[in-house]
Amino acid sequence: MAPDCEAPMNIEQGQSKGPPQWLAQVKEHIDNQYCDRLFLSDLAAIAGVHPVYLARAFRSYYGRSINKYLLGLRLEFARKLLAGGEMSLSDIAAETGFCDQGHFSKNFKRFYGVSPGEYRKAVQAR
Numbered sequence: 001m002a003p004d005c006e007a008p009m010n011i012e013q014g015q016s017k018g019p020p021q022w023l024a025q026v027k028e029h030i031d032n033q034y035c036d037r038l039f040l041s042d043l044a045a046i047a048g049v050h051p052v053y054l055a056r057a058f059r060s061y062y063g064r065s066i067n068k069y070l071l072g073l074r075l076e077f078a079r080k081l082l083a084g085g086e087m088s089l090s091d092i093a094a095e096t097g098f099c100d101q102g103h104f105s106k107n108f109k110r111f112y113g114v115s116p117g118e119y120r121k122a123v124q125a126r
Contacts, residue, residue, distance in 0.1 A: 019061040022047040026054065027062065027069075034073040035097040040066065070097075075111050078104065082120045089116050 019027070026047045030038065043066065044051040058066050078096045081087055087095070093104035108116045 019057075022049065023054075023057055023061060026058070030066070030070060031073065034070055035077070035095065037097065038070065071107060071111070074098065075108055078108060078116070079112070079119065082116055083123045085120060085124055092116070 018024070026043050029043065029046055040051045040055060044054045047054055049057070055066060058069070062069060064072075074096045078092050081092045081095065089105065090101040093099075093101045096104065098104035098107070105116055108119070112119060114122070
């Protein structure tokens with residue numbers, strides 16, 4: 001094997017060193033574009049790896065699937081918008097990348113244990 005070439009990394013290898021650069025690049029892309037519609041195939045193309053490999057590596061290094069990570073980012077942003085009190089729930093859903101208010105509300109309640117409206121009222125009551 002040539003000295004410049006790396007052997008393909010096993011997902012389990014090197015976790016103590018941190019993720020490979022291509023995986024960190026995908027995470028950074030997600031962090032910057034989480035309100036947009038993201039596709040696994042597009043993320044895999046950014047990394048230059050197969051979508052299944054990307055999904056497994058992401059879960060292995062970051063402890064959750066790409067979808068769960070993305071959902072967490074969107075819901076955290078939504079929580080901040082709700083605390084502002086200015087926007088409607090449907091506008092917040094659209095702004096944070098959810099397809100509709102129902103999908104947003106269901107996921108928000110599942111994640112935080114209260115509905116978006118209840119959360120907004122609690123924050124405004126402080």
